[in-house]
Amino acid sequence: MEHFAWAVLVLPLLGFVVLSLWQRPSTRVVSVIGAGSVLVAFVCALVVFAWLQGQADTPAARHVDDVGWTWAVAGTFSLNFGLWIDTLSSTMSLIITGVGFLILLYSVGYMRGDDGYRRFFAQMDLFIFAMLLLVLADNYVWLLIGWAGVGLTSYLLIGYYYLRPSAVAAARKAFVMNVIGDWGMMVAIFVMFGALGAVNFSTVFSYVTSLPYDGTVPTVIALFLLIGAVAKSAQIPLYTWLPDAMEGPTPVSALIHAATMVTAGVYLIARSYPIYQQSPSALHVAAFIGAVGALYAGTMGLANNDIKRVLAYSTMSQIAYMFAAVGVAVYSAGIFHLLEHAFFKALLFMGAGAVMHALDDVLDIQLMGGLRRKMPFTYWTFLVGAVAIIGVPGFSGFFSKEDVIGAVYGRASAGDGWMWLVWALLVVAAGVTAAYIFRLFFLVFHGEPRDQALYDHAHDPSLVMRIPMAILAVLSIIGGYLSIPGVYNLMEAWLSPTFHEFAVRGPAIGPQPFSAVSMIVTLLFTLAGFLVAWQIYLRRSPEPGWVGRTFAPIYQLLYHRYYVDELYDLVIVRPVLLSGRWGLSFAERYLIDGTVNTTALFVGWSSTWLRRIQTGYVRNYALSILFGAILVVAYYVIGGR
Amino acid sequence: MTPGPEHFLILGAILFTLGVVGVLTRRDPLIIFMSIELMLNSVNLTFVTFSHYLGTADGQVFVFLVMTVAAAEVVVGLALIVSIFQHLRELDVDELDEMRG
Numbered sequence: 175m176e177h178f179a180w181a182v183l184v185l186p187l188l189g190f191v192v193l194s195l196w197q198r199p200s201t202r203v204v205s206v207i208g209a210g211s212v213l214v215a216f217v218c219a220l221v222v223f224a225w226l227q228g229q230a231d232t233p234a235a236r237h238v239d240d241v242g243w244t245w246a247v248a249g250t251f252s253l254n255f256g257l258w259i260d261t262l263s264s265t266m267s268l269i270i271t272g273v274g275f276l277i278l279l280y281s282v283g284y285m286r287g288d289d290g291y292r293r294f295f296a297q298m299d300l301f302i303f304a305m306l307l308l309v310l311a312d313n314y315v316w317l318l319i320g321w322a323g324v325g326l327t328s329y330l331l332i333g334y335y336y337l338r339p340s341a342v343a344a345a346r347k348a349f350v351m352n353v354i355g356d357w358g359m360m361v362a363i364f365v366m367f368g369a370l371g372a373v374n375f376s377t378v379f380s381y382v383t384s385l386p387y388d389g390t391v392p393t394v395i396a397l398f399l400l401i402g403a404v405a406k407s408a409q410i411p412l413y414t415w416l417p418d419a420m421e422g423p424t425p426v427s428a429l430i431h432a433a434t435m436v437t438a439g440v441y442l443i444a445r446s447y448p449i450y451q452q453s454p455s456a457l458h459v460a461a462f463i464g465a466v467g468a469l470y471a472g473t474m475g476l477a478n479n480d481i482k483r484v485l486a487y488s489t490m491s492q493i494a495y496m497f498a499a500v501g502v503a504v505y506s507a508g509i510f511h512l513l514e515h516a517f518f519k520a521l522l523f524m525g526a527g528a529v530m531h532a533l534d535d536v537l538d539i540q541l542m543g544g545l546r547r548k549m550p551f552t553y554w555t556f557l558v559g560a561v562a563i564i565g566v567p568g569f570s571g572f573f574s575k576e577d578v579i580g581a582v583y584g585r586a587s588a589g590d591g592w593m594w595l596v597w598a599l600l601v602v603a604a605g606v607t608a609a610y611i612f613r614l615f616f617l618v619f620h621g622e623p624r625d626q627a628l629y630d631h632a633h634d635p636s637l638v639m640r641i642p643m644a645i646l647a648v649l650s651i652i653g654g655y656l657s658i659p660g661v662y663n664l665m666e667a668w669l670s671p672t673f674h675e676f677a678v679r680g681p682a683i684g685p686q687p688f689s690a691v692s693m694i695v696t697l698l699f700t701l702a703g704f705l706v707a708w709q710i711y712l713r714r715s716p717e718p719g720w721v722g723r724t725f726a727p728i729y730q731l732l733y734h735r736y737y738v739d740e741l742y743d744l745v746i747v748r749p750v751l752l753s754g755r756w757g758l759s760f761a762e763r764y765l766i767d768g769t770v771n772t773t774a775l776f777v778g779w780s781s782t783w784l785r786r787i788q789t790g791y792v793r794n795y796a797l798s799i800l801f802g803a804i805l806v807v808a809y810y811v812i813g814g815r
Numbered sequence: 816m817t818p819g820p821e822h823f824l825i826l827g828a829i830l831f832t833l834g835v836v837g838v839l840t841r842r843d844p845l846i847i848f849m850s851i852e853l854m855l856n857s858v859n860l861t862f863v864t865f866s867h868y869l870g871t872a873d874g875q876v877f878v879f880l881v882m883t884v885a886a887a888e889v890v891v892g893l894a895l896i897v898s899i900f901q902h903l904r905e906l907d908v909d910e911l912d913e914m915r916g
Contacts, residue, residue, distance in 0.1 A: 790912030792847075793839045800835060 175225040176240040178218040179257050182267055183310055185215040186303040193296035201291060208295030209278035212302055216271035223264050231667075233675035236261055239312050239376060251371070258312035258375060262672040265509060266309040266441055273433045273516045274302045276642035280524055281425040283639035284531065294334065294423065301327035305434050309441060313374035314363045317442075321359060321406065324435045325352040331430060332422040344418035351415040355405025362398035365391065379448040379676040387679050388454055396449050396456030399442060400463075407439030407493045410467045414739050416490055420482040424527030427482055432489045432523050433516040440496040440512050444505040447673060451503065451680035458592065461501025461582070465596035465603075467494030470736075472606035476613065477732035480537045481526045484614050488563065489519055491603060495578050498600055502593060503681040504581035505673050506666040510657060511574040513665075517653050518562035518571060521646040525556035528639060529618060532632040536625075539614060544623040548632040551640055553619050555647045560615050562650040564608040564700050570654030575604065577685075579696050580659055584686020597692070604696050608703030616711035660688030823864040830857035842907050844896045848889075855885050 189211030193204060229235040241256035257263075278298060285294050304323025311317040329352075333345030367373055369391045370381050385392045403409070408416035408431075419431050430436070443450060443460060450457050468491045475487035492515045499508035530537065532549060546553045558569070565572040579600050586593035623629035634640070657663040666685050673683045710718050722729045734740070830853055837850025859878045866874030900906055 788915055790915030792908050792911065796838050800839070 175222060176238065176257070176259070178221040178225075179238075179240065179259050179310065180242070181218040182215045182222065182271065183257070183303065183306050185211045185218070186271075186299045186306065189299035190296050190303060193292055193299065196292075199292065201286070204292050204295050205282045208299055209275060209282060211299060212271055212275045212278055215302070215306075216268070216275050219264070219267045219271050222259060223268055226259070226261060226264050231671065233671040236671040237675060241312075245316075251367075253313060253315060254374065255316060256312040257310045259310070260672045260675070261669050262441075262444060262509065263309050265513065265669070267306055269513055269516050270302060270305050270309065270434050273520050273646075274298075274305075274429055276645055277425050277429040277433070277520060277524075280428070280527070280639050280642040281423075283636045284425055284527055285423065290334065294331075297327055297330050297334075298425075298429070301331065301430060301435070305438070308438055312376075314359075314366065314378070315373055317445075318356065318359050318363065321402065321438065322356055324430070324438065325349065325356065325406070328352070328419070328430050328435055331426040332419045334422050334426065338421070341421040344415070344421040348415040348419050351412050352405050354412060355402040358398045358401025358405070362395050362402070365395050365398065369395070375445075382448050382452050383677060383679060385452060387452060392449060392452040393456050396446070396453045397459065399446055399449070400456060400460055403439030403442045403460075403497075404463065405439075406442075407436050407497070408490050409439065409463050409494060409497060410470065413467070413471070413490055414742060417478075417480075417483045417486045417735075420480070420486050424482065424523060424530060427486070428520045428523035428527070431486065432519040436489060436493055437496065437512045437515070440493065440500060440508050443497070443500040444509055444673075447500075447503070447505055447683070448676045448678045450500075451678035451683070454680050457501050457503060457680070459501075461498050461593070461596050464494045464497030464499075464501050465582075465599040467491065468498065468603035469599045469606060470494075472603045472610060473732055474735050475610035476606065477729060478735075479540050481529060481539050481542075481614065481618065482523070482537060484539070484610060485519070485522055485526055488522075488607070488611065489515075491607060492519065492563070494603075495575065495600065498596055499578040499581055502582050502585040502590075502596070503683055504577075504584075504686060505683065506663075506669040506685070507574070507577040507581045509669060510665040511578050513656075514562070514570040514574040514650075514653050517646055518559045518650040521555060521559040521643060521650055522563065524639070524643045524646065525552050525559060528552045528635040528643070529632075531635055531639075533628045534631065536628060539617045541625040541628060542618045542623075543621045543625075544619070544629060545632055546619040548629065549619075549634045551634045551643070555643045556615065556619065558647040558650050560611045562654075563611055564704065565604060565696070566700075567697070568651075568654075570650050570652075573654035573657050573659065576659045576693055576696070577657060577663075577665075579604070580689055580692050581686045583689050583692035585681070587689070588686075601692075601696050601699050605699035605703035608700045609707045612704055612707035613711050616707060620712055621714075659693065660690075820864055820868045824861060827857045827861040827864065830854075830860065842909055844899065844906055844908055847908065848892055848896070852885065852889075855881055 189207050192207055193199070196203075199207070226236050237258075237260040239256055239258055241254045243255055244252055245255040246253045278295070281294065281298070285291055288294065301324060304320050304327055306320075308317055308320030308324060311320055326349075329345045329349040332348050333342050335341045363373055366378060369385060370378055372378055372381075382392060401412075405412040416431060416436065420427055422431070450460070471487045471490035471494060475484045475491065478484045478487065492511070496508040496511050496515070499505070499511060528549065529542065529545065529552060532545075532552075533542065536542070562569040562571040565575040579597065582593055582597045582600060586597050635643075656665045663685055670684075710716060710721055716724075731737070834850045834852075834854030834857060837853065838847050841847050841850065859881055862874035862878050862881075864874075866872065866878075896906070899911065903910055
C-alpha cells in the first residue's frame with residue numbers, strides 16, 4: 175500500500191520532469207503526459223483510500239508513517255523524509271489529484287493553441303507534486319518545502335502570460351505575500367524545535383501537551399503557523415494577492431486559487447490540531463479571522479465587475495468559513511467544506527473560463543448578459559455551482575455550510591459567548607454569498623445582451639471542457655450527502671481516527687449537536703440575499719444604477735475594496751519606495767559612493783607626486799638599490815652592531 | 816714588496832666601483848652587461864682573497880656558485896637583449912621606459 179502512496183507523490187513529479195526535458199512533443203503527447211500522470215496518481219490515491227477504509231476504525235490502524243530515508247542529521251537531531259498516511263492526508267490527496275485531473279482535462283480544451291502549452295502542463299504537474307508533498311509530509315520541514323513549492327508554482331502560473339505587465343506584477347505580489355506566510359511558518363518551526371526539540375509530527379503532537387495549557391509557547395507556535403495559513407489561504411490581512419492572482423489562466427485560478435492551494439491553510443490548522451488544542455486563544459483568533467473574513471470578502475464581491483475577481487472574493491469568503499470551522503475545533507466540518515468547495519468553486523471557475531473563452535477573454539460582467547440562450551450548457555452547470563455555493567437544501571454547499579455554521583452555533587450555545595458573534599457574522603455572510611453569486615449569475619446569463627458583437631460571438635465550450643464541468647456539476651449535487659445534519663455524518667466518522675490519534679486538551683473535538691434554529695436562520699438569510707439579487711439584477715426594480723447612487727458611500731467603499739490596497743500602498747509600499755529613493759539619492763550617492771570616490775581621489779592625488787619616482791629608466795632603479803646598499807653598509811660601519 | 820691582502824681588496828673595490836659606474840651611466844645594454852660581470856668578478860676576487868688569508872674554503876665555494884649563476888644569467892640576459900633589439904631595432908636602455916608612472 176505504501177508503494178501506492180509514494181506513487182501518488184512521484185507521478186506528477188515525473189510528469190513535470192518529462193514535460194520539462196522533452197523539447198518538442200506534440201500537443202497530444204503533452205496532454206496525455208500532463209493529465210495522464212495525475213489521473214494515474216488519482217487511481218493510486220484511490221487505492222490508498224480503499225486500503226485505509228479496509229482497516230479497523232482506530233487511529234493506530236488508520237495511520238501509517240512510512241519513512242523513506244533519513245534526510246538530515248545534526249548532532250542528536252535527525253529528520254526523516256517520510257509519508258504521513260492517514261484519513262486526512264488521504265482525503266486531501268484525493269481532492270488534489272481528482273479535482274486536479276478534471277481541471278487538467280479542462281485545460282486541454284482551454285489552453286489549446288497556446289504557445290506555452292507544454293510549459294503550462296509542466297508547471298501544473300509541478301504544482302500538484304508540491305501540493306501533494308505538502309499534505310503527505312510527515313514533518314514540518316517537508317511540509318514547509320511543499321508549502322514554498324506551491325507558492326513558487328503559484329507565482330509561475332499567475333505570471334504565465336509573462337508579456338503582460340499586470341500579470342507579472344500580480345505574480346510578484348502573490349509571491350511576496352506568501353513569503354510573509356513562509357516566514358511565519360519558519361518562526362513557528364524554530365520555536366517548536368526550541369520548545370520540543372523536534373519538528374516531526376508524531377513527536378511534536380505527542381509532547382505538545384507537556385507545554386503549559388494556553389501558555390505562551392503553544393500560543394506563539396499556533397499564531398505563527400496561523401500567519402502562514404492566513405497568507406496562503408488569502409485571509410485578513412494578507413489577502414490582497416488573491417484577486418490579482420486572477421491574472422493567471424482560468425484553469426490555474428480554478429485549481430490553485432480555488433480548489434487546492436488556498437485551502438492549504440485550513441489543512442495546516444487541521445493537521446496541527448494538537449497544537450491548536452493546546453492554545454484555545456489561537457483557535458479563537460482563527461475563528462474570528464474566519465468570521466470577519468467571510469462577511470468582509472463577500473461584501474467586496476458585491477460590487478466587483480470582474481467575473482473572476484468576484485469568484486476570487488467568493489473563494490476567500492468560503493475559506494473563511496473553513497477557518498471558522500477549524501477555529502471552533504470542529505476540524506472535520508472545515509475539511510468537509512473544503513471538499514465541497516473544491517467541487518463547486520472549480521465548477522464556477524470553469525464556467526467563468528467558458529464565458530471568457532466564448533467572449534474573447536472579456537472579464538467585465540457589465541458587458542455580458544443574456545448568455546443563457548447562447549450557452550445553455552454553461553448556464554446550467556454554472557447554476558448548479560451557484561446553487562451549491564449558496565447552500566440551497568439538497569446541494570453540496572448546504573450540507574457542508576450547515577456543518578460549519580451548526581458547529582459554531584453549538585459552541586456558542588455550549589457557553590462560549592464570543593462564538594455568538596462569529597455565528598452571526600457567518601449567517602449574514604451566507605446571505606451576502608447568495609446576493610453576490612446571483613448578481614453575477616443574472617448579469618452574465620440573464621437580461622438583454624449589453625454588447626451585441628460579443629453576444630453574437632458566444633458559444634458553448636468544446637466537449638473536452640464540458641466533460642469535467644459535467645462531472646463537477648454532478649459532484650456538486652451529490653457530494654454533500656456524505657453528511658446530513660442531524661442524521662448522519664460520514665465525513666466526521668471517516669476523519670475521526672485522525673483527530674483522535676493524539677491525546678489533547680482544550681475543547682472537545684467532534685460534531686456539535688444539530689440545531690434547527692441555526693439552519694432556519696441561515697436559510698432565511700440566504701433567501702433574503704437571493705431575493706435582493708433577484709429584484710435588483712433580474713427584475714431591475716430598483717435599477718442597479720439607482721442602488722449604487724442611493725447608497726453611494728457604501729457602494730464606493732465596496733467598489734474600491736475598502737481601499738485596503740490603497741492603504742497597504744500608503745503604509746507599506748510608499749515608505750519602502752521612499753526609503754529606497756532616499757537610499758539611492760543620499761546613502762548610495764554620498765555615503766557609499768562618496769567614501770569610495772574620496773579614497774580614489776586621495777590615491778590619485780598622492781600618486782601625482784609619487785609617480786615621478788617611476789621614471790622607467792633601469793639605471794635610476796639601480797641607483798636607488800645602490801643607495802640602499804650604501805645605507806645598509808653605513809649602518810653597520812658607523813653605528814650598528 | 817709583496818702584495819698583501821689589502822692590495823687585492825682595494826683592487827676588488829676599484830673594479831666594483833667601475834662596474835657600478837658603468838651600469839649607471841652607459842646606455843648600451845651590452846656594456847651594462849659587461850659592467851655587471853665586472854661587479855660580480857670583483858666580488859669573486861674579494862671572496863678568494865679572504866678565503867686565502869683566512870685559510871678556509873668557504874669563500875672559494877661561493878665563487879663557484881657565483882660563476883654558475885653568472886653563466887646562467889648571461890644566457891637569459893643575452894636572450895633578452897636580442898629580443899629587445901628585434902623589438903626596437905636599436906640598443907638603448909633609455910628607450911625602455913614603458914614602466915614610467
